[in-house]
Amino acid sequence: MLDEPFATGSTLFHKRDPRVKIIGAVAISLVLALSSSFLVAGTGCIVTGAMLALSNPAPRLVLKRIISVNIFTLFMWLTLPLTYGGEEILIFSFLNLSMDGIRVAALITLKTNGILFCFLALLATSTTADLGRGLEKLGMPEKLSFLLLFSYRQLFVIHQEYHRLQRAAKLRGFTPANSLHTYRTYSYLFGMTLVKSWNRAERIHQAMILRGFNGRLIPLNQPQPVKADYLFLVMMLLISLFLAGLSFFPL
Amino acid sequence: MHISEGILTAPVLAGGAVLTTIGTAVGLKKLDYDRIMTVSLFSAAFFVASLIHVPVGPGSVHLLLGGLLGLLLGWGAFPAIVVALSLQTIFFGYGGMIVLGVNGFTIAGPAVLCGLLLQPWLVGSRRQQKIAGFMAGFCSMFLSALLMTGALFLSDQGFLRAATLLLVSHLPVMLIEGLITMFVVTFLARVQPEILSINN
Secondary structure, eight states: OOOOTTSOOOSHHHHSOHHHHHHHHHHHHHHHHHOOOHHHHHHHHHHHHHHHHHTOOOHHHHHHHHHHHHHHHHHHHHHHHHHSOSSEEEEOSSOEEEHHHHHHHHHHHHHHHHHHHHHHHHTTTSOHHHHHHHHHHTTOOHHHHHHHHHHHHHHHHHHHHHHHHHHHHHHTTOOOOSSHHHHHHHHHHHHHHHHHHHHHHHHHHHHHHHTTOOSOOOOSOOOOOOHHHHHHHHHHHHHHHHHHHHTTSOO | OOOOTTSSOHHHHHHHHHHHHHHHHHHHHTOOTTTHHHHHHHHHHHHHHTTOEEEETTEEEEOOOHHHHHHHHGGGHHHHHHHHHHHHHHHHOOSOSTTHHHHHHHHHHHHHHHHHHHHHHHTSOHHHHHHHHHHHHHHHHHHHHHHHHHHHHHHOGGGHHHHHHHHHHTHHHHHHHHHHHHHHHHHHHHHOGGGGGTTO
16 A cells, blocks of 8 residues: 555656656646635636646546545535635525535645645656755755665555554454453554564664764765756746736636 | 645635745754654654554544644654645545645644643653643644634635534544544553654
């Protein structure tokens, strides 16, 4: 379950330098996040959807992401039309459907999904390691990028450790229920995971000191942006400007 | 526990980004290279905690354990939580890049605050450790839910009732967080007590 299925591929989006993609993604998402116009959100959704299609992801995985991200949107759809107030279109004895509530929920849905598409097309097409290094070159503090890269590296190991403990509990007949015993068991499983993480951290730290670690991680390949990357950056910025410009049209 | 992209307004997003940047900067400043590996691994463990689903009533909730991280790492928990949240965005699409500032502060802020206030009790008697554990889990979750409600309300007054519903629905989660954090602390006190004094 822990993998980066979007990061493998050979499309235009996969080949670009992570730095360019990060800047483009921030520019486009920012415009979408700040807009309150249906024209911007709707056009943004279409444009980023097209970008996502160009990055050629597996449809099943995209659908899974859309569903998991829209759980919050669903909550908004279930609550806002009933609680938002303002202009009401349907009045039952105690339930009033608010038009403004529906409008806000619809706008949120467009914005959330537009930003998701942009994220999947631009950022998910790089591995986390490449994104981390890209962020560092864009000025993220060295220590923070170290934290990101190392947490990412160890994530899989810790996850496996936890799974091993969980399997062992299952083999001993543990079945989760609504009981204090269940909560205590989960706590001990996680506590043991922490103990193992702590001991692993000590060992890794010692091994790195032994190899002359002084706080800097030196990547093996340091790609430089080429002409196509700059061209791509200009295109992404133009898209974001275009979307920002749309917000001046009243709709 | 994450607010998705596209819901909050510019001032709230900007405020969250500023607060998270400050918190992360302070956390990083207080973090030396001898402890950075521990913080990285605990950040990964925090990420794994969010994959653990425990049964509550007919459904299940996933753990957060920000309070525990705050208790163990103090200020170091701030960057650890922000990093784990970024990884969650990358792997599962929860939260998002623009809203990371707000989500980061709603979760890491209370975690660090509760952690720093309750840390002295971690090295006290068994009873004090239990109370510190429960309070860290419960209070940090409560404050996080409160901040989240506040962020939604500040963005749009119309969200008030939906946000209140969200706050109330988090009440059982706060209890679970408190209990689990308490049990983890007592477990650590018996198995590897050094972990409880990493920050001292």
